[in-house]
Amino acid sequence: xARTKVLTFTEKGIYCxxxxxxxxxxxxVDRALITHGHADHARSGxxxxxxxxxxxxxxxxxxxxxxxxxxxxxETRRIGGADVSFHPAGxxxxxxxxxxxxxxxxxxxxxxxxxxxxxxxxxxxxxxxDHFITESTFGLPVFRWMPQRDVAGQINSWxxxxxxxxxxxxxxxxxxxxxxxxxxxxxxxIGPILTHGAVEATNAVLRKQGLSLPATIHANDEVDPxxxxxxxxxxxxxxxxxxxxxxxxxxESAFASGWMALRGVRRRRAGDRxxxxxxxxxxxxxxxxxxxxxxxxxxxxxxxxxVFTRYLNENGWQAQxxxxxxxGEPPESGDAE
Amino acid sequence: MKRFATLFNTIDQSTKTNVxxxxxxxxxxxxxxxxxxxxIALFSGRRPKRAVTTTRLREWAAEVAGIPLWxxxxxxxxxxxxxxxxxxxxxxxxxxDDRSLTHWITELRGLADLSEPERKAFVxxxxxxxxxxxxxxxxxxxTGGFRVGISQKLMTRALARxxxxxxxxxxxxxxxxxxxxxxxxxxxxxAADASADASRPYPFYLAYALEEGPEGLGDTGAxxxxxxxxxxxxxxxxxxGDYYVWSRGEELMTDRFPELARAIDHMPxxxxxxxxxxxxxxxxxxxxxFNALQAxxxxxxxxxxxxxxxxxxxxxxDLLEWQGTDIRHRPFAERRALLExxxxxxxxxxxxxxxxxxxxxxxxxxxxxxxxAREAQAEGLMLKRADSPYLAGRKKGDWWKWxxxxxxxDAVMIYAQSGSGRRANLFTDFTFAVWNGNxxxxxxxxxxxxxxxxxxQITAWVxxxxxxxxxxxxxxxxxxxxxxxxxxxxxxxxxxxxVALRFPRIKxxxxxxxxxxxNTLDDLNEMLRQYG
Ligand SMILES: [Zn+2]
Ligand SMILES: [Zn+2]
Numbered sequence: 001x002a003r004t005k006v007l008t009f010t011e012k013g014i015y016c017x018x019x020x021x022x023x024x025x026x027x028x029v030d031r032a033l034i035t036h037g038h039a040d041h042a043r044s045g046x047x048x049x050x051x052x053x054x055x056x057x058x059x060x061x062x063x064x065x066x067x068x069x070x071x072x073x074x075e076t077r078r079i080g081g082a083d084v085s086f087h088p089a090g091x092x093x094x095x096x097x098x099x100x101x102x103x104x105x106x107x108x109x110x111x112x113x114x115x116x117x118x119x120x121x122x123x124x125x126x127x128x129x130d131h132f133i134t135e136s137t138f139g140l141p142v143f144r145w146m147p148q149r150d151v152a153g154q155i156n157s158w159x160x161x162x163x164x165x166x167x168x169x170x171x172x173x174x175x176x177x178x179x180x181x182x183x184x185x186x187x188x189x190i191g192p193i194l195t196h197g198a199v200e201a202t203n204a205v206l207r208k209q210g211l212s213l214p215a216t217i218h219a220n221d222e223v224d225p226x227x228x229x230x231x232x233x234x235x236x237x238x239x240x241x242x243x244x245x246x247x248x249x250x251x252e253s254a255f256a257s258g259w260m261a262l263r264g265v266r267r268r269r270a271g272d273r274x275x276x277x278x279x280x281x282x283x284x285x286x287x288x289x290x291x292x293x294x295x296x297x298x299x300x301x302x303x304x305x306x307v308f309t310r311y312l313n314e315n316g317w318q319a320q321x322x323x324x325x326x327x328g329e330p331p332e333s334g335d336a337e
Numbered sequence: 338m339k340r341f342a343t344l345f346n347t348i349d350q351s352t353k354t355n356v357x358x359x360x361x362x363x364x365x366x367x368x369x370x371x372x373x374x375x376x377i378a379l380f381s382g383r384r385p386k387r388a389v390t391t392t393r394l395r396e397w398a399a400e401v402a403g404i405p406l407w408x409x410x411x412x413x414x415x416x417x418x419x420x421x422x423x424x425x426x427x428x429x430x431x432x433x434d435d436r437s438l439t440h441w442i443t444e445l446r447g448l449a450d451l452s453e454p455e456r457k458a459f460v461x462x463x464x465x466x467x468x469x470x471x472x473x474x475x476x477x478x479x480t481g482g483f484r485v486g487i488s489q490k491l492m493t494r495a496l497a498r499x500x501x502x503x504x505x506x507x508x509x510x511x512x513x514x515x516x517x518x519x520x521x522x523x524x525x526x527x528a529a530d531a532s533a534d535a536s537r538p539y540p541f542y543l544a545y546a547l548e549e550g551p552e553g554l555g556d557t558g559a560x561x562x563x564x565x566x567x568x569x570x571x572x573x574x575x576x577x578g579d580y581y582v583w584s585r586g587e588e589l590m591t592d593r594f595p596e597l598a599r600a601i602d603h604m605p606x607x608x609x610x611x612x613x614x615x616x617x618x619x620x621x622x623x624x625x626x627f628n629a630l631q632a633x634x635x636x637x638x639x640x641x642x643x644x645x646x647x648x649x650x651x652x653x654x655d656l657l658e659w660q661g662t663d664i665r666h667r668p669f670a671e672r673r674a675l676l677e678x679x680x681x682x683x684x685x686x687x688x689x690x691x692x693x694x695x696x697x698x699x700x701x702x703x704x705x706x707x708x709x710a711r712e713a714q715a716e717g718l719m720l721k722r723a724d725s726p727y728l729a730g731r732k733k734g735d736w737w738k739w740x741x742x743x744x745x746x747d748a749v750m751i752y753a754q755s756g757s758g759r760r761a762n763l764f765t766d767f768t769f770a771v772w773n774g775n776x777x778x779x780x781x782x783x784x785x786x787x788x789x790x791x792x793x794q795i796t797a798w799v800x801x802x803x804x805x806x807x808x809x810x811x812x813x814x815x816x817x818x819x820x821x822x823x824x825x826x827x828x829x830x831x832x833x834x835x836v837a838l839r840f841p842r843i844k845x846x847x848x849x850x851x852x853x854x855x856n857t858l859d860d861l862n863e864m865l866r867q868y869g
Contacts, residue, residue: 142425307411
């Protein structure tokens, strides 16, 4: 007997027809459930928002005065006929997978996720389900992340060598999440840690909700670079090499992203260094997450969808690409968040 | 291999020339003779003879990685480099191997005598022994192509720093067909070599492009005009009874142009000419297309047949040294008069010819001449001030290039392919077609020319309008018309359309133009007839 699916893929985004809500919609809708605060998931113009308590401050910071409600991880909320709950995705603080149970069927929307514990976001927790909607940003076997402490070692020794050479180290990373993760990996013994305004604004939001970050100095116009020799400056990638950055005199720049795994990308970036670190799952992370859900039906979005889907189908899953018109925008330059 | 990997990483990670040169100089200063000789060889495109086919490498890598071959191939399409793809898909491995670069090269050469299972065992063992960059470099030793942004020029600069020898002498030493198998560091770099000094070129004087018309240059009487050829700028040096050919990139290319040896029969020693290297068949009214020249540049040794099919002639337009004296400071008109006198009695089969000047009395008249440049197989005109000295490098004011506007054609996009790396999620490479009756005939590929926003827009469209997929290529619904600009057109039996374009690029996305109004194969053939 044919019946309505628990979740469907519409022009506005992932939709639950039985309970009339959308997950991470990209057009204005009445009721939006949001996995996390990144711009490609939490958009403005929704009638109401539901997200984890930890995701809300960043969303309010980005979207302004919104009608939003918080929910705890693991708490079940009945919406229409569906039981909805949010579970840690390990992507950034507050990020969630959204579980929707209806009529004995369980669907999970992964949002963005990573399996490694960054010591900062609520660690990823696998959720058993029948249907799993997964991202595949780094869904190729060439993407394999090193342990975080090894990357931290690389970054800190680069910073130390910049400091020794009398240069300021500029580290570019997405201002929301990645930048704070990197801050938490820095060794404050090496020198002062400065931040760009966009990064510092997010720092303030996250500190207020209780996350611990090392002491930072907001590198605004009043800050005299000469007073901070041996500093590292964490900034959005777009600020690397800008007029604001050049004020600091001799410097090296680095960019931190999963895409830095590819030499061609590193070289096109034209910075001095590229550090391979991502808030998305690598190839083996995607596969083990999918395996752990126990789901047979996999819907692939966001990334190398064709390749990843084919691989899943050859290995016993029922996988499909979420039809292209629902794919949203292709990632902008740099890391897809 | 560790020392080499450290060098490679430093060079590869930096965008700063001085950092690269310093790292290379340090390496050349302390590496073993065999390692530094091989490093020069690898960075200048020489590599050990390939002992394993890339097909086998792919199969073995997929096997060791535990992935199907198609997945390896799809990954390769994204990464864009075979050696790197292999290094990335193999299980990670810390690097604890102490064997040298030369050791690995020697081992690789030994593979030629082994059976295939033995070769496989060797390669797999190497992959297991080497980690990170070293594993990537090992793969590169097999596949070739170390693209590290180290030009011959930077390498000679670093060598100069490490050895104390002048750069020009080192450039001269590195020329030619040497291979580490039949020379040594000492013989190549250190042993006495008298001819080095004689080969020394002058820095080239480079012109700026004239963006507006020439009216702003003032009185026409102060200016001289000549064709801007579509060849290779070259300096021909005749000294001490020998000849040397330098490219504009200050690369010594003597061996590639053996026919220029006969120049010594026609000009005295102590002559340096600036001119254009062109393929020009005996009796032809115009030079052959750039394609013909390209076939020559690609060869370090030139087979006889190619020498006869594509003979190169230097079209001289300036004289820099005469009777052993540097005359670059003298006015162009004077140098030119001397050049004309020197070329006056050249027989028709001499490998040097005088590049003619184009007389004109008004800028309008010159503009009319310029519009005929394509028929002369030229890219436009050069304007040189009659009283200008021969300066070094790109300087504004005395020399201008006044190029033709490109040819354009409106074409339909029929295939799209995604870029690699950062652009792996964007469609950036397109194939374009023109109408032949009701059929669309592909005739060129083009990529650059759209803004990032346009690439994103077209990518979204391609995803929704894919008809078929062939690996990374998608056949799309014919719908969008683009204006394609190009510099030249030639017949080409290898292409279905019968033509090949030079420097095709996207000029504009013609969203205003209906599909049916794109150009036709007849239009292309008409262009071929006029300009081919
Ligand atoms: Zn995302
Ligand atoms: Zn995200």
